[in-house]
């Protein structure tokens with residue numbers, strides 16, 4: 001017979017929990033003693049088998065591990081409410097997991113992991129909005145909308161990410177003048193840290209709405225989101241122009257010309273090492289169009305440092321463009337076991353005034369150690385400052401028209417644990433962050449960095465007291481999303 005003392009790692013696959021032993025601080029599958037706190041009836045399942053817990057005990061970064069005590073596969077939003085209430089009562093920490101594509105334990109906990117993939121329904125779609133479960137992937141939202149000639153206005157490069165996951169961080173797209181994904185959310189359904197269910201928007205419970213958008217899951221679990229839709233154009237034409245790493249002045253100049261003219265739907269830089277040795281900048285500029293209105297290459301690429309004819313052109317459907325990096329990730333997964341490489345990514349928002357100097361200094365210092373097997377190693381996404389409207393998406397102060405997300409997507413040379421490599425790259429990230437902070441840079445918190453409370457306080461700046469207040473209001477016992485280490 002399984003007793004209340006046989007718990008966690010000793011439970012067999014698929015064992016279902018009946019209660020929590022507050023003395024042992026452990027889940028139990030048997031009747032136990034009188035002290036056993038029975039878990040509420042659930043529509044879904046609560047799992048403690050080792051395989052499930054191990055899978056949810058790591059993320060794509062493969063650097064941080066934290067074995068959860070249990071995993072909830074919710075059958076309903078009510079399940080999340082019940083388990084959050086239960087965990088609050090027993091001081092068990094709770095994290096929500098989208099696709100687990102964070103790189104430094106942001107969504108991990110040794111308490112309860114809520115896998116929200118089961119909340120992936122497309123609830124409704126109208127002429128200008130779509131309501132989806134937070135576990136839906138952006139790719140799924142894109143397909144549903146496209147069938148009606150519509151689209152969410154913005155996507156991340158890779159669209160196998162969950163809606164709840166990117167709304168918790170920001171969701172920075174290739175487009176430059178429309179803000180980020182969280183700027184296009186109309187309403188959220190959220191379970192807060194006291195188990196209550198809320199619907200919030202700019203006009204209703206704004207305090208909660210704001211702190212959930214880019215708020216790193218500190219105040220609640222997003223269960224449903226209503227997102228903007230806009231008419232989709234059928235086709236995309238992407239122009240790619242290559243420059244050597246020594247040609248930074250030229251590439252920045254060309255990028256600025258395109259940004260100033262505003263004729264493209266999006267322009268950004270991809271940094272790669274196609275030959276494994278030399279870094280190349282690739283300026284990508286995309287224009288969406290319909291078949292009856294094709295773009296003029298000569299006109300769009302006029303007055304750049306290169307002849308228009310030297311740009312490589314990729315024509316595709318709009319949806320193919322949205323999904324353009326999915327095959328790349330799939331190729332890496334096959335070629336170099338990409339999922340199991342360590343990914344000490346560095347991600348920072350830079351002020352426009354000093355972004356060029358910062359990137360130009362940092363890029364030439366990177367070596368093969370900083371790249372890893374995949375050939376793509378970084379991005380630079382310009383974003384119009386005045387379109388970034390959400391207060392907890394932290395951007396550098398200043399007056400520059402644009403701020404820039406700069407990513408270095410480092411991978412380890414081989415799969416498997418490599419503590420020395422992880423330590424070396426975390427130290428690099430610490431150094432690069434300090435250099436960025438000195439010019440006003442802020443962390444885009446998807447990457448790998450050890451952040452102290454003082455670092456978080458600096459990150460939130462004048463917003464810090466407001467974050468502390470909202471945290472106390474919505475997660476009074478501080479059980480939600482311990483991974484980033486903001487509240488200890």
Ligand SMILES: Cc1cc2nc3c(=O)[nH]c(=O)nc-3n(C[C@H](O)[C@H](O)[C@H](O)COP(=O)(O)OP(=O)(O)OC[C@H]3O[C@@H](n4cnc5c(N)ncnc54)[C@H](O)[C@@H]3O)c2cc1C
Nearest residue numbers: 098099100101102106107156157162164165168172217222
């Ligand atoms: C290949 C690749 C490409 C990427 N490209 C881009 C890009 O172009 N632009 C960009 O901005 N980012 C990009 N990212 C980063 C990505 O946006 C974040 O890592 C995002 O958080 C991943 O989504 P996820 O579903 O895996 O979230 P997870 O990693 O599962 O979760 C992220 C955080 O949000 C919390 N969370 C998750 N779901 C919820 C919820 N429903 N309610 C409350 N909190 C929740 C988690 O606890 C965790 O702290 C990329 C990542 C990868 C792997």
